Amino acid sequence: MAAWAEPRVGFAWDVFRTGKTVVRGGVGVYRFHDAETDVDGAFQTSSGLKIADLQGFGGNTLGGTSSVHQNPNTYGAAGGTETALPIASVTALNQNDNNVPVTNNYSLSVAQQFPHGSVLQVSYVGNNSNSLLNNGTTQAVVLNNINAIPVGTLFTAAAATKINAESPGFCNAAGCTPQQAQRLDVLNNYPGDPNVQVTRPYPEYGNIVIPSHNTYANYNALQVIFLKQTGHLTYNLNYTFSKALGILGSAADFNFTAPIDPFNLQNNYGPENFDRSQVLNASYSYQFGRLVQSRLIGGLTNNWLVSGITTLESGGNLQTGVSFSPSFYLQGTVNTGANALTVSNLAVLGTPDVNLQPTVTCNPGAHLSKNQYINAACLGVPATGTNGRAILPYLHGPAFFNSDLTLEKGFSLGGERRLRFRYAAFNFLNHPLHSFGTGYASQGTLNLSDTSSTGSYASAAYRPSSGFGFAPLTVGRRLSEVSLKFDF
Numbered sequence: 001m002a003a004w005a006e007p008r009v010g011f012a013w014d015v016f017r018t019g020k021t022v023v024r025g026g027v028g029v030y031r032f033h034d035a036e037t038d039v040d041g042a043f044q045t046s047s048g049l050k051i052a053d054l055q056g057f058g059g060n061t062l063g064g065t066s067s068v069h070q071n072p073n074t075y076g077a078a079g080g081t082e083t084a085l086p087i088a089s090v091t092a093l094n095q096n097d098n099n100v101p102v103t104n105n106y107s108l109s110v111a112q113q114f115p116h117g118s119v120l121q122v123s124y125v126g127n128n129s130n131s132l133l134n135n136g137t138t139q140a141v142v143l144n145n146i147n148a149i150p151v152g153t154l155f156t157a158a159a160a161t162k163i164n165a166e167s168p169g170f171c172n173a174a175g176c177t178p179q180q181a182q183r184l185d186v187l188n189n190y191p192g193d194p195n196v197q198v199t200r201p202y203p204e205y206g207n208i209v210i211p212s213h214n215t216y217a218n219y220n221a222l223q224v225i226f227l228k229q230t231g232h233l234t235y236n237l238n239y240t241f242s243k244a245l246g247i248l249g250s251a252a253d254f255n256f257t258a259p260i261d262p263f264n265l266q267n268n269y270g271p272e273n274f275d276r277s278q279v280l281n282a283s284y285s286y287q288f289g290r291l292v293q294s295r296l297i298g299g300l301t302n303n304w305l306v307s308g309i310t311t312l313e314s315g316g317n318l319q320t321g322v323s324f325s326p327s328f329y330l331q332g333t334v335n336t337g338a339n340a341l342t343v344s345n346l347a348v349l350g351t352p353d354v355n356l357q358p359t360v361t362c363n364p365g366a367h368l369s370k371n372q373y374i375n376a377a378c379l380g381v382p383a384t385g386t387n388g389r390a391i392l393p394y395l396h397g398p399a400f401f402n403s404d405l406t407l408e409k410g411f412s413l414g415g416e417r418r419l420r421f422r423y424a425a426f427n428f429l430n431h432p433l434h435s436f437g438t439g440y441a442s443q444g445t446l447n448l449s450d451t452s453s454t455g456s457y458a459s460a461a462y463r464p465s466s467g468f469g470f471a472p473l474t475v476g477r478r479l480s481e482v483s484l485k486f487d488f
Contacts, residue, residue: 089206099213139258148353217246315397332449357388374469432474
């Protein structure tokens with residue numbers, strides 16, 4: 001069994017030996033184990049696995065399965081009564097993959113004490129993680145799928161030969177045309193079905209996913225803290241300028257966004273969906289003292305406590321934050337009639353295993369109108385057999401702002417009896433937050449089309465009336481809370 005070292009070291013330096021200027025830093029290595037559930041699928045795999053699922057029988061039984069009488073040479077034939085045997089996707093393990101996930105943390109900070117009990121601290125904080133386990137995804141494009149076919153496969157003579165052997169004359173001998181490719185089924189559903197499945201390296205299987213320790217991520221940030229913890233006025237202001245990057249579509253959807261390209265891991269490296277470039281938080285309180293000497297009036301006006309929390313965050317990256325698709329579900333139609341082409345990975349890329357990405361012709365984050373966050377005029381459809389830009393320019397979504405305020409005071413009622421009054425207002429400024437439609441509505445779906453008789457991928461464009469890239473909705477409201485607490 002391999003032995004792993006996890007060294008960690010830290011230091012603190014009182015620069016002038018006054019306790020007012022301190023430099024701190026540290027580095028550390030942290031390894032962690034994979035969960036058993038990450039590789040469950042591989043433990044259940046058998047060679048040539050087929051599944052017979054009898055719906056409506058309240059569960060599968062040996063008698064029911066036997067009654068199907070499946071014949072792999074004739075199932076699905078016209079007029080037949082046999083049930084189809086679905087193509088199974090399987091999970092396997094690499095016996096040579098002995099890597100263990102590791103995270104390296106590092107930080108350096110300078111803290112300076114100022115008069116009146118205030119402290120300023122400026123820090124650089126970061127980490128990088130390597131050998132992270134990629135154990136697949138539930139999306140159409142799957143990393144670590146050794147049964148995937150690369151871009152352009154369906155347009156080759158070799159693929160056309162295999163497809164025509166199943167469905168004679170379906171594709172041109174020199175390769176399927178985009179019109180032919182878009183009509184292919186991904187799976188082989190019945191004898192004679194024109195399908196992509198026969199072109200795979202292992203056509204008897206669907207996806208063959210091998211969980212591998214081949215992904216990575218990192219986080220780097222400038223963090224600034226200014227705080228004061230004594231006196232009538234106390235506050236804690238903190239600001240972060242950061243970036244979180246990693247491989248999209250790995251870790252079984254835990255990072256939300258689907259993969260882009262299983263053949264080039266670097267094409268999937270970009271901002272994570274939880275990345276926020278800038279974050280500002282402020283918490284504060286002010287304890288009023290004795291403002292009025294009169295006992296009667298002072299009982300109402302003295303010793304009030306006002307406190308609040310304010311948060312401001314820049315919007316997340318829309319490519320990874322508005323939907324599962326890193327291309328905004330790019331779709332559409334060009335030309336018409338027999339010449340009509342869909343905007344899809346089958347027709348444009350010649351494979352179902354790579355996500356179709358838009359081309360970028362200008363900055364889609366520039367020249368925006370009110371409530372607009374993506375300028376789709378800068379996005380286009382790539383030429384046949386080529387893909388667009390994998391990681392798009394950073395497109396900030398709607399920013400987040402919220403401010404809560406609390407007002408409270410205690411009243412003495414004699415003896416041990418006290419009454420505590422508290423009023424809290426959440427989002428007390430009643431600031432609205434802009435939002436995209438729910439359910440991945442048209443605001444998050446990129447449709448590029450040109451249905452004229454001369455339409456082509458080069459001329460495909462979006463319709464502003466579709467609303468794509470706009471966040472027309474507003475959410476949020478002020479909530480008030482009043483409480484009285486009586487102690488006796």
